[in-house]
Amino acid sequence: MKLPLSVRRGDPMVWFTGSALGTCLLLIAGLIVIVLTNGLGFFWPSALVELTLKDGSKWLGEQIRRQPIPNPGSPDHLREHRVQLKLGNRDLLGYDFKWIDEKEIASRREPADAFYVERREYGPLLGAPVLLKDGERVLAEGDAVWAALQPLVAKAEHDRAAIEQIEKHEIGEINYRIEQQRLALKRIEYREKQDGVKREAERSAVAAAVAAQEERFRGKQQELDRLLATAATTYVTFRAADGTEKELSTLDIYRIYPANQLGLGGRLAVYAGRIWEFVSADPRESNTEGGIFPAIFGTVMMVIIMSLMAVPFGVLAALYLREYAKQGPLVRIVRIAVNNLAGVPSIVFGVFGLGFFVYFVGGGIDRMFFPEALPTPTYGTGGILWASLTLALLTVPVVIVASEEALAAVPRSMREASIATGATKFQTILHVVLPAAAPGILTGLILAMARGAGEVAPLMITGVVKLAPELPLDGFFPFFHPDRKFMHLGFHIYDVGFQSPNVEAAMPMVYTTTIFLLLIIVALNLTAIVVRNRLRRKYQTSAF
Amino acid sequence: MTAVASPQDTGIRIRTEVKTQETSAGTGQSAISIENVSLSYGDNQALHDISMEIGERQVTAFIGPSGCGKSTLLRCLNRMNDLIDDVTVTGRITVRGQDIYSPATDVIEVRRRVGMVFQKSNPFPKSIYENVVYGLRIAGISDKKVLDEACERSLRGAALWDEVKDRLDESGLGLSGGQMQRLCIARAIAVEPEIILMDEPCSALDPIATLKIEELIYSLKERYTIVIVTHNLQQAARVSDRTAFFWLGRLVEYDQTPDMFTRPKDKLTEDYITGRFG
Ligand SMILES: Nc1ncnc2c1ncn2[C@@H]1O[C@H](COP(=O)(O)OP(=O)(O)OP(=O)(O)O)[C@@H](O)[C@H]1O
Numbered sequence: 001m002k003l004p005l006s007v008r009r010g011d012p013m014v015w016f017t018g019s020a021l022g023t024c025l026l027l028i029a030g031l032i033v034i035v036l037t038n039g040l041g042f043f044w045p046s047a048l049v050e051l052t053l054k055d056g057s058k059w060l061g062e063q064i065r066r067q068p069i070p071n072p073g074s075p076d077h078l079r080e081h082r083v084q085l086k087l088g089n090r091d092l093l094g095y096d097f098k099w100i101d102e103k104e105i106a107s108r109r110e111p112a113d114a115f116y117v118e119r120r121e122y123g124p125l126l127g128a129p130v131l132l133k134d135g136e137r138v139l140a141e142g143d144a145v146w147a148a149l150q151p152l153v154a155k156a157e158h159d160r161a162a163i164e165q166i167e168k169h170e171i172g173e174i175n176y177r178i179e180q181q182r183l184a185l186k187r188i189e190y191r192e193k194q195d196g197v198k199r200e201a202e203r204s205a206v207a208a209a210v211a212a213q214e215e216r217f218r219g220k221q222q223e224l225d226r227l228l229a230t231a232a233t234t235y236v237t238f239r240a241a242d243g244t245e246k247e248l249s250t251l252d253i254y255r256i257y258p259a260n261q262l263g264l265g266g267r268l269a270v271y272a273g274r275i276w277e278f279v280s281a282d283p284r285e286s287n288t289e290g291g292i293f294p295a296i297f298g299t300v301m302m303v304i305i306m307s308l309m310a311v312p313f314g315v316l317a318a319l320y321l322r323e324y325a326k327q328g329p330l331v332r333i334v335r336i337a338v339n340n341l342a343g344v345p346s347i348v349f350g351v352f353g354l355g356f357f358v359y360f361v362g363g364g365i366d367r368m369f370f371p372e373a374l375p376t377p378t379y380g381t382g383g384i385l386w387a388s389l390t391l392a393l394l395t396v397p398v399v400i401v402a403s404e405e406a407l408a409a410v411p412r413s414m415r416e417a418s419i420a421t422g423a424t425k426f427q428t429i430l431h432v433v434l435p436a437a438a439p440g441i442l443t444g445l446i447l448a449m450a451r452g453a454g455e456v457a458p459l460m461i462t463g464v465v466k467l468a469p470e471l472p473l474d475g476f477f478p479f480f481h482p483d484r485k486f487m488h489l490g491f492h493i494y495d496v497g498f499q500s501p502n503v504e505a506a507m508p509m510v511y512t513t514t515i516f517l518l519l520i521i522v523a524l525n526l527t528a529i530v531v532r533n534r535l536r537r538k539y540q541t542s543a544f
Numbered sequence: 545m546t547a548v549a550s551p552q553d554t555g556i557r558i559r560t561e562v563k564t565q566e567t568s569a570g571t572g573q574s575a576i577s578i579e580n581v582s583l584s585y586g587d588n589q590a591l592h593d594i595s596m597e598i599g600e601r602q603v604t605a606f607i608g609p610s611g612c613g614k615s616t617l618l619r620c621l622n623r624m625n626d627l628i629d630d631v632t633v634t635g636r637i638t639v640r641g642q643d644i645y646s647p648a649t650d651v652i653e654v655r656r657r658v659g660m661v662f663q664k665s666n667p668f669p670k671s672i673y674e675n676v677v678y679g680l681r682i683a684g685i686s687d688k689k690v691l692d693e694a695c696e697r698s699l700r701g702a703a704l705w706d707e708v709k710d711r712l713d714e715s716g717l718g719l720s721g722g723q724m725q726r727l728c729i730a731r732a733i734a735v736e737p738e739i740i741l742m743d744e745p746c747s748a749l750d751p752i753a754t755l756k757i758e759e760l761i762y763s764l765k766e767r768y769t770i771v772i773v774t775h776n777l778q779q780a781a782r783v784s785d786r787t788a789f790f791w792l793g794r795l796v797e798y799d800q801t802p803d804m805f806t807r808p809k810d811k812l813t814e815d816y817i818t819g820r821f822g
């Protein structure tokens with residue numbers, strides 16, 4: 001039997017392989033589209049609708065979803081629809097999302113005086129401002145409140161910054177100094193216990209230092225009290241859709257906008273403001289509000305430390321394997337082992353990191369250098385250094401494999417040219433082989449970063465936390481604190497999405513955080529790719 | 545190493561020192577003397593008991609069919625074969641009296657004294673300037689003036705200066721094939737070697753570029769001892785003072801070039817240079 005021409009030509013294979021590729025691309029594109037639409041839509045200030053139901057109750061909120069109601073078996077299965085409203089007002093209602101069947105809706109309108117208020121706690125407040133007071137004095141009522149409120153909200157932002165400056169930075173610094181003195185005292189006690197010599201002079205120096213700091217602390221506390229007294233005197237009362245009223249200090253208002261009066265420009269401004277807040281601010285409300293700055297910072301820093309560790313080690317190991325070791329069965333076995341190491345589940349590395357880095361190395365450092373603080377561990381507990389080292393260990397096989405390939409690709413003729421001019425093997429490697437292999441080594445780095453930046457499991461047991469009070473990099477000597485715990489975007493996604501008490505509120509945060517995790521990985525990779533291409537242009541080997 | 549007697553032994557008379565001494569030309573001194581050198585790659589013996597003297601400030605050409613061991617012998621002269629695993633060399637090679645295979649010899653020093661130019665030009669992916677001064681930098685020289693002088697001198701020596709003097713900072717890989725080969729020659733002479741080994745330096749070049757290199761070899765002869773491997777018999781005849789013909793890892797005939805090409809003493813040589821095989 002003669003096969004049709006198209007089959008003999010091999011067309012089915014083309015279709016088959018082509019559709020495999022197409023499916024992959026479609027899945028990836030689908031993932032990106034879902035993440036982008038869900039994540040980016042979250043910041044958009046959409047209109048607030050007020051639904052009056054047939055039973056007379058009123059609900060004001062953002063309509064975030066509309067879907068057919070499943071009712072299997074009955075004829076109206078998937079015929080009727082329901083909408084989900086984001087109501088806010090969790091403190092008033094006890095919940096902040098509600099499904100409403102469309103057939104129960106009597107009327108729907110978009111009230112002009114509906115405001116969306118982002119505040120310090122309990123999620124957003126939705127309602128109309130009715131009264132503005134300064135202490136007992138009424139400043140504005142009804143429609144006039146909005147105009148009078150705007151400068152106060154701007155001032156609140158300013159005041160909050162001033163308060164944070166004192167609370168977090170200045171008092172934080174005092175606390176840090178007092179803690180240093182406490183450790184100094186423990187060190188003195190520890191030494192006294194060891195050699196029995198009393199160190200009264202040193203003790204009194206510490207006590208004086210603590211007293212001085214406490215004096216400063218009282219000063220700052222008074223300053224803070226004064227600031228709070230002047231900042232927190234104005235209160236605004238909102239009326240929710242069901243008529244309940246809620247009084248809010250203007251100091252607690254982060255953002256307020258009349259959702260149904262905004263033009264496109266106004267909406268864009270709110271949108272940009274929210275994105276900026278998301279990128280630059282600390283999280284609030286158990287991570288479901290505020291920003292993700294500490295997580296972005298932690299992720300980037302961890303990837304950088306990881307790369308600084310993994311690349312030199314990987315390159316040195318590859319150099320030994322490729323340039324110095326005598327090629328034989330032993331080297332082959334090592335090579336296979338390294339390749340397999342790249343496939344070991346990351347949690348295994350995490351457990352190893354916990355056992356080796358945290359308990360063994362960290363515990364050892366504590367016993368050697370910080371015995372006075374024990375049993376409170378300094379390095380003997382998870383921290384950004386140990387997490388980064390664990391990830392470096394996880395990614396070093398990737399670097400080794402890529403570097404080895406890059407070294408092997410350096411033409412023999414180039415090495416011979418160097419050797420023949422009187423260079424030693426080491427000089428040849430340093431001046432000729434490594435520069436020529438640099439682009440390939442950077443490919444290894446890119447692969448390593450792509451793998452390392454997205455890992456979560458090993459971090460969870462080596463130093464990541466859901467909320468880190470301090471960044472690992474700050475203004476206090478020695479500026480970089482490798483022992484500190486840190487936040488990470490990948491873990492943040494897990495924490496917000498699956499550990500949060502308020503799933504509906506947290507879900508969009510999962511998508512937005514995902515976007516930023518992807519963006520960071522792309523940005524890190526792009527940087528490495530740009531560097532690689534520049535090197536490649538510089539060191540491209542002759543075509544001749 | 546086992547010296548396996550090959551079946552061809554019977555037909556070949558191996559000419560050694562006796563002959564080279566009586567035909568010595570130029571200064572009459574020998575720059576390199578090779579005594580009973582044999583070499584094997586693992587079990588495969590590539591050179592069989594070679595002895596010859598290479599004259600000072602002369603061009604010596606190695607000719608012979610592919611695989612006869614010309615490159616192997618050439619690479620013995622600056623110990624480039626050290627880079628290959630599992631190579632055994634026996635016999636003695638002295639460069640101006642110094643035994644380069646004795647354990648006391650500094651191999652880096654040897655390679656400085658005996659430079660090399662390869663068949664495939666192999667400039668580094670660096671600027672022209674850095675290519676030329678590479679050997680000096682490696683030796684620890686960083687004085688800009690010394691390097692500049694060496695760069696100009698070497699490029700002039702390699703007849704490349706006028707073509708590249710305005711673009712020393714550009715990549716050495718941007719040159720033409722012939723220019724790259726001359727760049728490699730400049731790189732080799734920058735460290736002021738005594739001897740330059742060339743392994744088919746023109747095989748990848750067009751006739752014009754080849755001619756340039758040949759002229760260059762002719763002028764380099766004034767200062768350097770040159771050993772050149774070539775498949776081009778005309779080239780050997782044009783540039784060399786003496787020619788050595790190899791066959792299956794053995795030195796078959798070694799003589800003054802004009803004599804070799806007009807009155808070969810050996811039947812094999814005659815067959816080869818008249819193009820009957822190879
Ligand atoms: N690195 C090596 N390992 C093992 N054997 C080798 C190696 N290099 C050369 N040989 C063998 O040694 C013999 C001589 O090779 P060589 O390269 O010296 O020949 P040649 O005369 O230079 O040939 P050509 O004119 O083709 O360059 C050949 O039989 C070759 O197979």
Ligand SMILES: [Mg+2]
Nearest residue numbers: 614615616743
């Ligand atoms: Mg050869």
